[in-house]
Amino acid sequence: MLLHLVRRTAVLLASLAVSSALVFGFMVLLPGDPARVALGVNASEEAVGRLRTEFGLDRPIVEQYVSWVSGLLRLDLGRSYVSQVEIAPQILDRLQVTLWLVGCAMVLAVVVAVPVGTLMALHHRRVSGLVLSAVAQVGVAVPAFLAGILLITVFAVRLGWLPANGWTPPNEDPVQFLRQLVLPVLSLGLVQGAVLTRYVRSSVLDVQREDYIRTARAKGLGPFRALWRHGFRNAAIPVVTVLALQLSTLLIGAVVVERVFVIPGLGSLLLDQVSNRDLVFVQDIVMLLVLAVLLVNFVVDVLYVVIDPRLRVGRP
Known part of the structure; x- marks a missing residue:
């Protein structure tokens, strides 16, 4: 290890x-x-x-x-060519916003994908499983920015339940912060959850075909109990891999969603500096995003060994 x-x-x-x-x-x-x-x-x-x-x-x-x-x-990102102000404090402020958005969206995607994908696999020959699969397929086809526009149209414009845009720090007004966070998180999390659901379904179906699951079923365990006691760890390995890719996609998708909901996050800052041709600013932001993706892949690779003890023996 x-x-x-x-x-x-x-x-x-x-x-x-x-x-x-x-x-x-x-x-x-x-x-x-x-x-x-x-x-x-x-x-x-x-x-x-x-x-x-x-x-x-x-x-x-x-x-x-x-x-x-x-x-x-040294965590010294230099000064902007255009505004000549320090870059690090601006990136730190915007990064906190993006982390809230991406983190909540990833949690929502997992919370939706794991139970729904499992049900789709357990009921893959029933009408309920086919219906869930069709809904997930529609979610895969809808881009995050379009989902955001639709959510704004329904819940902000027509119903007036939630604000259409803006951002309030959680330490200033927690209620308004949560209200403004709901729609962008839904637009990112539901779309990514639909994609992840397909992988959860495929992974659980593969595990269900294994001999140890058949043996557990033959001993009297129900489909869900057999999967819970003997299959979820093995099913989690490919899903964890996809989660790493999904997080990278969320970081990219957040750039557009932040524009749709007028959120002052890292993606909006990147687009602003690209339009200003402030190359050192763009350079620092892109490197930060690359670091985030590489760190996620590093953590996932370590998690493989934690999830599956068989990989600890003789792993190169």
Whole structure:
């Protein structure tokens, strides 16, 4: 177990190193001069040169990369080219908003997918199972932003039960915070839950065909008890893999949903800085998202060993 953890940590660090080089390289290859973009087209060459020197844009590429990475390691994300304010506090404020949205949406997706997917598998030859499968298929086909628009139309515009947009920090007004969180979480969580439901159904069906489940049923256990006592751990392994992919999808989907509901999260900040061509800001946000995805994959890989003890023996 310890050896596996060390190896996965080494893979994580190597992946982060390669990812940082790729992110930095892509930003360098983008056309345009960040200093001229920040000062405007009418800025003098002297002013542009001073700003390039101030931000180190006149230094060799390798030196700029090393300086950027060392800043990341010190949690010093630098200053914006456009507004010239510190980047780290702004990203931290927006990250808290996105974490609330993505975290609640993932919890909702799991809460919906696990029982519904299990019922679909246990009743896959009944009308109820077919109906649930059809509903889940419709959910898979609906993009999160469209689900958000439909929810706004029904619950905010027509019924007036919930606000259509906005964001209130939980420490200022917990009730308003929850009311504003409901619709964006539903739009993200239900769509991702529909996708996850299909994988839960497939995984449970595969486990039900195993000999140990047939043996448990032959000893008198009902379908659900046999699955609960002997099959859920094995069924959870592929589902955990999909959860990692789903979380990455949620982070991407949150960019659009934050725009639909006018939520000041990390996705909205990323789109704003892309439109401003503030490359160092975009660079830091993209690297943060890459780090989040790699950390999720790292945690999932460790969870494999925790869920299935057989993997602890002889695992490379």
